[in-house]
Amino acid sequence: MYQLRGRVGRSNRRAYAYLLIPPENELTEIARRRLAALKEFSDLGAGFKIAALDLELRGAGNMLGGEQSGHIEAVGFELYTSMLEAAVKEIKGESREEQPSTQLNLGIALRIDESYVPEENQRLRLYKKIAGGRSEAAIAEVRAEMEDRYGALPDATVYLLEAALIRLECEQIGIAQVDRKRAELHIRFMENADIDPLRLMQLVEQNAARGAQFTPQGLLKFPLAATRSDEVLLEIHELLASLATVPKEQILPAAKATH
Numbered sequence: 045m046y047q048l049r050g051r052v053g054r055s056n057r058r059a060y061a062y063l064l065i066p067p068e069n070e071l072t073e074i075a076r077r078r079l080a081a082l083k084e085f086s087d088l089g090a091g092f093k094i095a096a097l098d099l100e101l102r103g104a105g106n107m108l109g110g111e112q113s114g115h116i117e118a119v120g121f122e123l124y125t126s127m128l129e130a131a132v133k134e135i136k137g138e139s140r141e142e143q144p145s146t147q148l149n150l151g152i153a154l155r156i157d158e159s160y161v162p163e164e165n166q167r168l169r170l171y172k173k174i175a176g177g178r179s180e181a182a183i184a185e186v187r188a189e190m191e192d193r194y195g196a197l198p199d200a201t202v203y204l205l206e207a208a209l210i211r212l213e214c215e216q217i218g219i220a221q222v223d224r225k226r227a228e229l230h231i232r233f234m235e236n237a238d239i240d241p242l243r244l245m246q247l248v249e250q251n252a253a254r255g256a257q258f259t260p261q262g263l264l265k266f267p268l269a270a271t272r273s274d275e276v277l278l279e280i281h282e283l284l285a286s287l288a289t290v291p292k293e294q295i296l297p298a299a300k301a302t303h
């Protein structure tokens with residue numbers, strides 16, 4: 045739509061493009077965000093902002109090539125950043141240590157709002173630091189930096205940092221993927237997961253009445269009681285602590301006050 049607007053009226057005559065859309069309540073969330081972006085970024089030179097938002101909504105395509113395919117939302121910004129860094133190192137011929145990475149799809153707004161950190165470069169730098177954080181201390185350092193420079197964290201940014209801690213917990217345990225399907229979590233383990241099978245089976249049996257099950261394909265389906273974003277994150281922390289083979293106090297602490 046943005047490209048079409050730029051191609052209408054390339055002459056000495058002023059031209060207009062009228063784009064008809066259905067009522068907003070019939071549009072998808074992504075469609076509404078795209079339309080809002082067109083309304084907001086209408087000043088001269090706003091093309092980069094449109095492209096940056098489109099990167100988040102539509103997908104990055106071939107990270108180092110010309111094709112446009114794929115979807116950044118399918119892998120998450122954190123995984124996308126690490127994949128891009130690994131691809132650049134591979135092209136440069138630099139060796140890199142393989143580290144397990146967990147994919148999170150929690151259905152929660154995880155972002156650094158433009159109203160909180162106005163500069164795009166700073167937001168991208170903070171995203172990269174959070175995605176690259178390999179310890180609780182590293183995540184805490186990013187949080188302290190943001191609070192010091194920009195003030196109290198918005199909810200979506202708090203949730204972003206909590207999700208980073210969940211990612212670290214998952215990687216420590218050996219969880220490859222966590223998907224939130226409405227009121228249920230789908231957890232897929234890595235081949236070398238550090239999980240006690242007896243503890244896993246006991247956890248499933250204790251929650252079988254609520255719908256917990258472990259499928260033959262190795263997928264743990266676990267019911268969620270929480271609906272609020274902060275409560276969902278706390279419940280995931282507690283579930284991961286119950287799955288871990290090390291004592292609970294040695295696992296990254298669960299989400300504390302988020303406001």
